[in-house]
Amino acid sequence: MRRLLIVILALAAITAVMVGPMVNWSGLATTVARGDARQMVWTMAWEARAVRLGLPMFQSNVYYPDPDSLQYNEHIVGMSLFGWPIIAGTGNAVLAYNVLFLLAWVLNGLGAWFLARRFVGDPVAAFVGCLVYAFSCFRVLHASVGHLPWAWTFWLPLSILAWDRWYREPTGRRTAVVFVVVMLQALTSWYLAIMVALTSGLWLLCLAADARRVSRRHVAGVAAVAAATALVLLPFAWHYRDVKSIPVKEAAFYSASVARYVVPPYWTTVGSWLLGHGLVPPVTSTETLIFPGWVMWGLAAVGAVVMVWPGMRRRWLPSCPPSAVVFFPLLAGLALLISLGPSSNPCHCASPYDWFVRLPLVAGLRSPARFALLVILAMSVLAAAGAAAVHKRLGRKGRVITAVLVVLALAEAYPVRLPRVAQAVSAAVPDVYRNLAQLPPGAVVSLPDYFEPNWASPDEFLGADYVYYSTFHWHPVVNGYGSRSPKDYGWILNQMMAFAGPHSAETMRRLGIRYVVLHATIEPEGPVMLREALGSPDFERIMYADGVHLFRVLSEDERHRNAASRQ
Numbered sequence: 001m002r003r004l005l006i007v008i009l010a011l012a013a014i015t016a017v018m019v020g021p022m023v024n025w026s027g028l029a030t031t032v033a034r035g036d037a038r039q040m041v042w043t044m045a046w047e048a049r050a051v052r053l054g055l056p057m058f059q060s061n062v063y064y065p066d067p068d069s070l071q072y073n074e075h076i077v078g079m080s081l082f083g084w085p086i087i088a089g090t091g092n093a094v095l096a097y098n099v100l101f102l103l104a105w106v107l108n109g110l111g112a113w114f115l116a117r118r119f120v121g122d123p124v125a126a127f128v129g130c131l132v133y134a135f136s137c138f139r140v141l142h143a144s145v146g147h148l149p150w151a152w153t154f155w156l157p158l159s160i161l162a163w164d165r166w167y168r169e170p171t172g173r174r175t176a177v178v179f180v181v182v183m184l185q186a187l188t189s190w191y192l193a194i195m196v197a198l199t200s201g202l203w204l205l206c207l208a209a210d211a212r213r214v215s216r217r218h219v220a221g222v223a224a225v226a227a228a229t230a231l232v233l234l235p236f237a238w239h240y241r242d243v244k245s246i247p248v249k250e251a252a253f254y255s256a257s258v259a260r261y262v263v264p265p266y267w268t269t270v271g272s273w274l275l276g277h278g279l280v281p282p283v284t285s286t287e288t289l290i291f292p293g294w295v296m297w298g299l300a301a302v303g304a305v306v307m308v309w310p311g312m313r314r315r316w317l318p319s320c321p322p323s324a325v326v327f328f329p330l331l332a333g334l335a336l337l338i339s340l341g342p343s344s345n346p347c348h349c350a351s352p353y354d355w356f357v358r359l360p361l362v363a364g365l366r367s368p369a370r371f372a373l374l375v376i377l378a379m380s381v382l383a384a385a386g387a388a389a390v391h392k393r394l395g396r397k398g399r400v401i402t403a404v405l406v407v408l409a410l411a412e413a414y415p416v417r418l419p420r421v422a423q424a425v426s427a428a429v430p431d432v433y434r435n436l437a438q439l440p441p442g443a444v445v446s447l448p449d450y451f452e453p454n455w456a457s458p459d460e461f462l463g464a465d466y467v468y469y470s471t472f473h474w475h476p477v478v479n480g481y482g483s484r485s486p487k488d489y490g491w492i493l494n495q496m497m498a499f500a501g502p503h504s505a506e507t508m509r510r511l512g513i514r515y516v517v518l519h520a521t522i523e524p525e526g527p528v529m530l531r532e533a534l535g536s537p538d539f540e541r542i543m544y545a546d547g548v549h550l551f552r553v554l555s556e557d558e559r560h561r562n563a564a565s566r567q
Helices: 002-018 036-053 084-090 093-120 123-135 137-144 155-168 172-186 190-211 216-240 248-253 258-262 269-276 294-308 310-316 322-339 352-356 368-394 396-413 431-436 462-472 489-496 502-511 525-534 556-566
Strands: 443-447 513-519 539-545 548-553
Touching: 002 093, 002 123, 002 396, 036 084, 036 093, 036 462, 084 093, 093 123, 093 137, 093 155, 093 368, 123 137, 123 294, 123 368, 123 396, 137 368, 137 396, 155 172, 155 190, 155 368, 172 190, 172 216, 190 216, 190 322, 190 368, 258 368, 269 396, 294 310, 294 322, 294 368, 294 396, 310 368, 322 352, 322 368, 368 396, 431 462, 431 513, 431 539, 431 548, 443 462, 443 525, 489 502, 502 513, 502 548, 513 525, 525 539, 525 548
Parallel strands: 443 513
Antiparallel strands: 513 548, 539 548
């Protein structure tokens, strides 16, 4: 217990340093990054509200009038349920988001530490290895830009441990533990559901091959976990049944490359220097920035050699079973090949990814590079094995060497110039949105908004802001945010952007939109829309504050009376 406490405190201290540039410590209840982070805040708040009030979870309040709108974003029930008590007690989804954000780093490190300790037997070496899983550049990047499910992955290493304990003694209690661990990870993200399934299947094959026996209890246990998992996931998966296969060109754009595994990202100390001297190419997609670190690559290489070399393994890793010797290098290699994405060779030979996406429920995954998470998970154990070998070979001197390597590894991943989207800023909500909660029910549209925004402009994340603001009134909103949207969303939004013209007003009445929130300070559309709205008989301004105006859409009768009164 004392050792566990030391590990937790060490991980908490490292977390405080590594996430410093991403967190406003004095504003955990009031600040959050724009973009995906605010989308996550809305998702957590909506799911908590749906559970509390017994509402259909996928019939959320965004993308009005679509009736099943949560399908256009991933549900995150497996993660957000841990924030529901905070939301219920404080009503503050921003605080819940930030608490989970901070907890995730420690929990990821702890899960990887338990896993590495099981197979290398050296708790200090296990701590060295767990750092790549908890604080690698891949983790820092995804967490910093609001991909919170990609920070909430500690169930993945715990699932390997749970299956390992279960295989040695497949009792009903251990079967239940496996189910809970696998399910909580699978309900966090559909990507993670696929990954925990892939990891579990591969690990079970390795365990069975090592044991050379598969009893009826083993078969029954696996069948029970698979059936129970399918029963729980099916109601969620059903809403994503119409997700189309991702075009090859898009999958290729979001694929990793060998260079991304070995070249530091531009926002790290070394990567910034390399970019400044023209030694690394410009970034095309932040999704593909992986880089586990040169230090961890070196330790993992040592660990892999020690694992597969029987004499070294017997001397330096006596607690590492043959199943692990096969599993972790195999997982790293397979996941790396999948992360490289679709085939781009001239002979058009299918890549591992091309075969993988032919499996059921896999074709809609847009970003092959995210499978690098499994590479990094395997590396955490291999790096721990390398550190354990150094300790056994060099004794106290070896521990000093790994202590220095830990500092260098963390320095490699430390963020010095994160994208502005990763910066926590005030989540203050305009008073207009709070006042909407007191008005009669009706759909709301916030303007300006853009179907295909300029991702380099200051207004690229307006949709995420409007979705987040809706948590303060919970009226249906036309706006949405994400990589997918209803098929008619572009047409509807173009009609809304014609505000305050007569065609826009007619469309609003036909769709049942009752309120328009206009951010008149947003150039160039805002001031133009305001002038036209104030002179239009179709709209009535009922409130304005700090450059944000609230208009009510008048009915046809009210419009005629308003037009007559202006004459």
